[in-house]
Amino acid sequence: MMETADELTELQRLLDASHATSTAHLRGIIDADRTLSARDLAALLSGMKVLSVATVTAGGEPRISALDGHFLHATWTFSTSGTAAKARHVSARPAVSVAHIDGEQMAVFSHGRAETMTPEDPLWGETIDHWTAHYGSSPLSWGDDIRMYRLRPHWMVGYAWKRAELLAARGVPG
Template structure:
């Protein structure tokens, strides 16, 4: 868990606002019994998680692909090659939807913008160090044009099929 108290508070505010604007159908599914808090997400989403990231083509067609995601400071970071179709989509149209789903156990859904990370960003060194420690290899060495992104979510919800069991039995998912 790398989140500060302020980041947890900001994430909780986003989760609350998102849940409050959700449809009644979604609120029937993600309710007081199944809803995850910001502190829950920060505890559960450690290490690499497979993300489904949806982008949009120039003609408005959706595209989804799987990426390695790391939840740092209350949001997702992910990377890809600059030659990947998704990198081209993100450059032209940075709006994305992101999901991490682990069966009925855990799901996190978010909508927002994929923001390119730069070596001048205050959290750049920490992000690259985290990824490097996880993979035992600097992700920037994985190809000639590796791009790192941070999700700037404007909507996010977290779900656990059995929240109590998930939080009791698993330190991470």
């Protein structure tokens, strides 16, 4: 868990605001007993998680693909080759939707903007170090034009079918 107290506070504000402004349909599914908190997410989302990342083509058509994601500092980081279609989409239209779904046990849904990370970013070194430790090689060594992204979410909800059971099974204090 790399989140600071301030990052967790901001994430909790985002989660609360997102849930409060969601449709009655969604709030009926993700009720108080099924809502994951910022602390829950930070604890549950350690390590690599498979993300579904949705981008939009120049013609306005949605495209979705799976990417490795790492939840760092209360948001997602993910990467792809600069030659991938999604890299072109994000460059031209950075609005994305990102979902991590762990079977029927839990899910995190986010909407926001993909921000290209650069070496000038204050969290660049820490992010690259984290990814390198996880994979055993730097993601920057995986090709000539590897892009690292961070999601700047404006909407996010976390869901657990049986929150108390999930947290207990995964050793997360409730």
